[in-house]
Amino acid sequence: MREQKKIDIAIIGAGPSGSLAGRQASVNNSDLSIAIFEEHKQVGSPTHCSGLIALEGLLNLGVNRNIIQKKIMVNEIKRARFVAPNGNSFQIDRKNDSLVVLNRKSLDQYLAMSSERAGASIYTNHHVKEINFDRNKWKLLIRQGKNTKKIFCDILISAEGSKARLAHSVGLYRPNQNWLFPAIQYEMKGLVDFEPDCSELFFGNNVAPGFFGWFIPLNEESARIGIAVSPVHSGKTRLYLEKFLHKHSVIKMRTKKAKPVNSYGGFVPASGPVKKTFLEQFMLVGDAAGQSKATTGGGVNIGGYCGRLAGKYASKIISKDFTPLQGCREYQKQWKSCFEPELSIMKYLRRAISYLPDNVWNDLIRIAKTTQIDNSMKSTDIDLHGSGLLRYALQPKVITKGLKLTPQVCLSFFRGFLI
Numbered sequence: 433m434r435e436q437k438k439i440d441i442a443i444i445g446a447g448p449s450g451s452l453a454g455r456q457a458s459v460n461n462s463d464l465s466i467a468i469f470e471e472h473k474q475v476g477s478p479t480h481c482s483g484l485i486a487l488e489g490l491l492n493l494g495v496n497r498n499i500i501q502k503k504i505m506v507n508e509i510k511r512a513r514f515v516a517p518n519g520n521s522f523q524i525d526r527k528n529d530s531l532v533v534l535n536r537k538s539l540d541q542y543l544a545m546s547s548e549r550a551g552a553s554i555y556t557n558h559h560v561k562e563i564n565f566d567r568n569k570w571k572l573l574i575r576q577g578k579n580t581k582k583i584f585c586d587i588l589i590s591a592e593g594s595k596a597r598l599a600h601s602v603g604l605y606r607p608n609q610n611w612l613f614p615a616i617q618y619e620m621k622g623l624v625d626f627e628p629d630c631s632e633l634f635f636g637n638n639v640a641p642g643f644f645g646w647f648i649p650l651n652e653e654s655a656r657i658g659i660a661v662s663p664v665h666s667g668k669t670r671l672y673l674e675k676f677l678h679k680h681s682v683i684k685m686r687t688k689k690a691k692p693v694n695s696y697g698g699f700v701p702a703s704g705p706v707k708k709t710f711l712e713q714f715m716l717v718g719d720a721a722g723q724s725k726a727t728t729g730g731g732v733n734i735g736g737y738c739g740r741l742a743g744k745y746a747s748k749i750i751s752k753d754f755t756p757l758q759g760c761r762e763y764q765k766q767w768k769s770c771f772e773p774e775l776s777i778m779k780y781l782r783r784a785i786s787y788l789p790d791n792v793w794n795d796l797i798r799i800a801k802t803t804q805i806d807n808s809m810k811s812t813d814i815d816l817h818g819s820g821l822l823r824y825a826l827q828p829k830v831i832t833k834g835l836k837l838t839p840q841v842c843l844s845f846f847r848g849f850l851i
């Protein structure tokens with residue numbers, strides 16, 4: 433570890449939220465000493481992501497369009513198709529280049545590099561074991577290989593991901609762990625008979641109970657194919673994926689001669705926003721703060737944006753524009769006013785749909801198709817689609833064709849809201 437006399441801001445985790453927090457704080461004040469600690473040997477590896485991202489949101493993080501297109505993007509998606517358990521489907525067409533598939537490792541490495549260029553230091557292979565608040569400083573106990581060392585800092589930002597173990601250890605609630613969906617994804621080569629610019633989501637309790645399966649094309653012959661399931665099925669995640677690949681009526685035709693070239697695992701974050709995301713001289717960002725879309729599990733853009741906010745307020749605290757508590761409180765106020773209403777709607781939608789039986793999924797997809805959901809959703813912000821979906825569902829034409837609230841439907845809603 434490079435000698436660091438004094439750390440103004442320490443950041444746990446070099447995912448998108450941590451790197452963007454570091455970059456923003458350094459850009460605001462290049463005299464600050466900022467250290468980002470990442471437990472893995474390499475930023476962005478192992479990867480836990482499908483890399484399907486709204487381009488607009490990514491540009492809002494300050495990533496240059498040219499860099500995205502030349503170094504990070506692997507495909508452009510022009511439509512999304514939603515497939516019911518009985519095979520019926522509807523699709524939503526998207527404006528050109530609004531939805532892109534990224535190489536997630538390249539994105540994380542690019543963001544980490546740009547925060548280093550701005551002045552932050554990144555320490556890989558540094559696992560933060562413990563944190564404590566002591567005499568107006570945060571103390572971090574860090575393991576690097578066989579060595580353990582103590583670091584002190586004025587402001588601590590935790591961007592440690594959805595398990596949020598360290599934030600929890602100092603008394604904050606963490607994202608509801610019952611709504612982190614175990615996921616496995618293969619990157620496959622040699623696929624046939626699919627549209628390379630159409631991403632697809634597959635619903636149904638035989639495919640992916642609690643969540644959905646996905647097919648995200650990378651080019652004419654490769655795609656990321658994965659599933660996430662509710663945590664009660666966590667022991668069978670791989671089995672469900674194998675079944676999806678080789679028995680699903682649509683997917684099995686595509687995978688006949690295909691081979692997996694990579695396999696990833698992880699937990700899709702669908703818990704919804706965490707209530708309190710700050711303490712004295714401490715801010716929680718990204719998946720650790722529940723800043724992801726519970727409907728789809730996407731969290732790069734919103735978490736990244738909130739990371740930038742945390743970096744901004746951390747630098748303002750050090751420059752004495754705010755007292756530490758005021759600055760951290762202001763961070764929470766800002767991110768919640770930007771995102772909490774949408775994230776909460778998505779959380780309740782996730783709870784409402786996760787335990788629906790297949791016949792209800794079939795009805796939902798049929799209703800969505802006949803009431804032209806595509807017209808209502810086509811221009812909705814991909815990252816902030818909660819209120820758009822709700823507005824669509826509350827239209828008279830949808831309500832009149834809507835779901836019958838049978839005891840079976842009520843029971844599945846109930847189950848979702850009780851967990």
Ligand SMILES: Cc1cc2nc3c(=O)[nH]c(=O)nc-3n(C[C@H](O)[C@H](O)[C@H](O)COP(=O)(O)OP(=O)(O)OC[C@H]3O[C@@H](n4cnc5c(N)ncnc54)[C@H](O)[C@@H]3O)c2cc1C
Nearest residue numbers: 445447448449471482483484560593698718719730731732
């Ligand atoms: C299968 C899957 C598919 C997904 N697909 C998409 C998608 O298509 N689009 C999308 O937008 N989102 C997607 N997501 C979600 C997305 O990956 C997360 O929302 C995003 O990574 C959150 O960024 P973050 O920086 O908050 O956390 P992370 O990216 O999880 O980064 C946290 C970092 O902290 C490090 N860390 C943790 N604890 C410590 C410690 N104690 N000491 C040091 N370092 C530590 C970790 O190693 C990690 O690098 C997907 C998730 C999964 C699991």
